[in-house]
Amino acid sequence: MQKHDQDFIKRKNRSTVFEMIKNNSPLSRADIARLTGMSPTTVSRIVSELYHLDFMHEIEQETTSVGRKAVFLQVNPRSVLSVGVEIDKANIRIGVIDLDGRVIGSRMIERQKSEASEITLEHIAGGINELIEEESFDRRRIVGIGVGLPGIIDHASGTAVLSAQLGWKQTDIAGVLKKHTGLEVAVDNELKVKSLAEHMYGSAKGSNRSVLIGFGSGVGSSLIIDGEIYRGESNSAGEIGHTVIDPNGILCECGKVGCLQTYIAEASLIEQSNKIKPITSLDELFQAKHNGEFWASSMLDRAMTFVAVTISNIACMYNPDTVILTGKLVERFPEVRAFIAEKCMEQFVWEPLRGTFQIVYSAFENDGVVIGSGLLAQSRFLDIGSQMEQVEQV
Numbered sequence: 140m141q142k143h144d145q146d147f148i149k150r151k152n153r154s155t156v157f158e159m160i161k162n163n164s165p166l167s168r169a170d171i172a173r174l175t176g177m178s179p180t181t182v183s184r185i186v187s188e189l190y191h192l193d194f195m196h197e198i199e200q201e202t203t204s205v206g207r208k209a210v211f212l213q214v215n216p217r218s219v220l221s222v223g224v225e226i227d228k229a230n231i232r233i234g235v236i237d238l239d240g241r242v243i244g245s246r247m248i249e250r251q252k253s254e255a256s257e258i259t260l261e262h263i264a265g266g267i268n269e270l271i272e273e274e275s276f277d278r279r280r281i282v283g284i285g286v287g288l289p290g291i292i293d294h295a296s297g298t299a300v301l302s303a304q305l306g307w308k309q310t311d312i313a314g315v316l317k318k319h320t321g322l323e324v325a326v327d328n329e330l331k332v333k334s335l336a337e338h339m340y341g342s343a344k345g346s347n348r349s350v351l352i353g354f355g356s357g358v359g360s361s362l363i364i365d366g367e368i369y370r371g372e373s374n375s376a377g378e379i380g381h382t383v384i385d386p387n388g389i390l391c392e393c394g395k396v397g398c399l400q401t402y403i404a405e406a407s408l409i410e411q412s413n414k415i416k417p418i419t420s421l422d423e424l425f426q427a428k429h430n431g432e433f434w435a436s437s438m439l440d441r442a443m444t445f446v447a448v449t450i451s452n453i454a455c456m457y458n459p460d461t462v463i464l465t466g467k468l469v470e471r472f473p474e475v476r477a478f479i480a481e482k483c484m485e486q487f488v489w490e491p492l493r494g495t496f497q498i499v500y501s502a503f504e505n506d507g508v509v510i511g512s513g514l515l516a517q518s519r520f521l522d523i524g525s526q527m528e529q530v531e532q533v
């Protein structure tokens with residue numbers, strides 16, 4: 140057998156054993172041999188390599204009712220790390236994420252509204268390097284960077300095709316960040332990575348078909364089927380904010396008329412409110428409603444109705460088992476949650492679909508995009524074989 144074939148098999152076996160323990164721990168050496176079909180000697184050798192490079196721990200547990208103890212293996216969640224980045228209009232969040240999806244170090248950077256993309260990306264690279272150095276993270280343990288942002292993203296090349304919120308067009312995010320950090324970079328739409336976080340460690344854990352709907356500065360969704368993000372032809376599946384619900388409606392920022400998000404998105408609601416009263420936030424709009432201002436009540440009632448209509452349409456379209464709601468409108472205002480809990484299933488969802496899915500809220504709220512981006516990077520670049528070589532080179 141050729142040397143590079145042997146190396147390949149060695150690496151493949153290492154990652155098989157690592158993945159097996161990561162997904163099914165705690166496991167004994169005998170369990171691993173049985174599940175992978177490898178010989179006990181091979182398993183022992185790989186486990187001992189992984190153990191010595193700190194990729195896993197041993198724990199003692201009782202196995203039977205007679206109280207016999209056996210040694211089990213558990214992955215060290217800090218042995219493989221990634222960096223998650225959320226790029227928003229005004230803020231950038233950076234976090235170091237471990238294998239369990241926990242944020243174990245973070246930074247916030249402010250972004251000027253009209254800042255050029257190159258400047259923003261250089262700031263992000265600087266922030267990442269600083270975070271790694273100041274908090275003494277072992278660079279050899281970091282498999283890569285994941286980035287989540289609003290817009291249409293070419294995830295294969297790591298380019299933002301169009302982000303209306305940031306004003307970015309054909310921006311090579313992966314190229315610039317890799318140049319300044321030396322790390323591999325994965326880029327995706329913010330809701331897609333957020334749904335990944337919820338699916339792996341959050342509100343939709345254990346679900347087979349979940350849809351995350353975001354009611355934020357825009358409206359969008361992300362569908363996960365059997366653990367995979369459904370992307371569509373150009374990674375634009377789920378852009379429900381721009382489905383037209385009234386051809387005679389209001390002009391949308393996308394150039395079309397009557398898009399769903401013109402009735403729900405924060406920016407749209409504020410813009411329309413300003414015809415009556417100068418307000419700058421959803422909180423002020425709710426305040427106006429609570430003060431008994433009719434225009435504010437009717438606008439918010441309409442928005443809540445469209446939230447329920449959206450959930451119902453999504454249920455008809457995808458027949459999911461879980462719908463995860465996220466975004467300021469549904470997370471921050473208790474009356475919106477109450478409306479959804481009391482009215483959505485009974486009054487809006489088509490009868491045969493009632494009770495076929497659960498409506499839940501994001502488990503991670505503000506950290507969701509950072510965690511999901513980090514997990515995206517891990518799933519994209521986690522190759523324990525090459526990671527081990529990196530750690531071995533002391």
Ligand SMILES: [Zn+2]
Pocket residue numbers: 380381391392393394395398
């Ligand atoms: Zn639109």
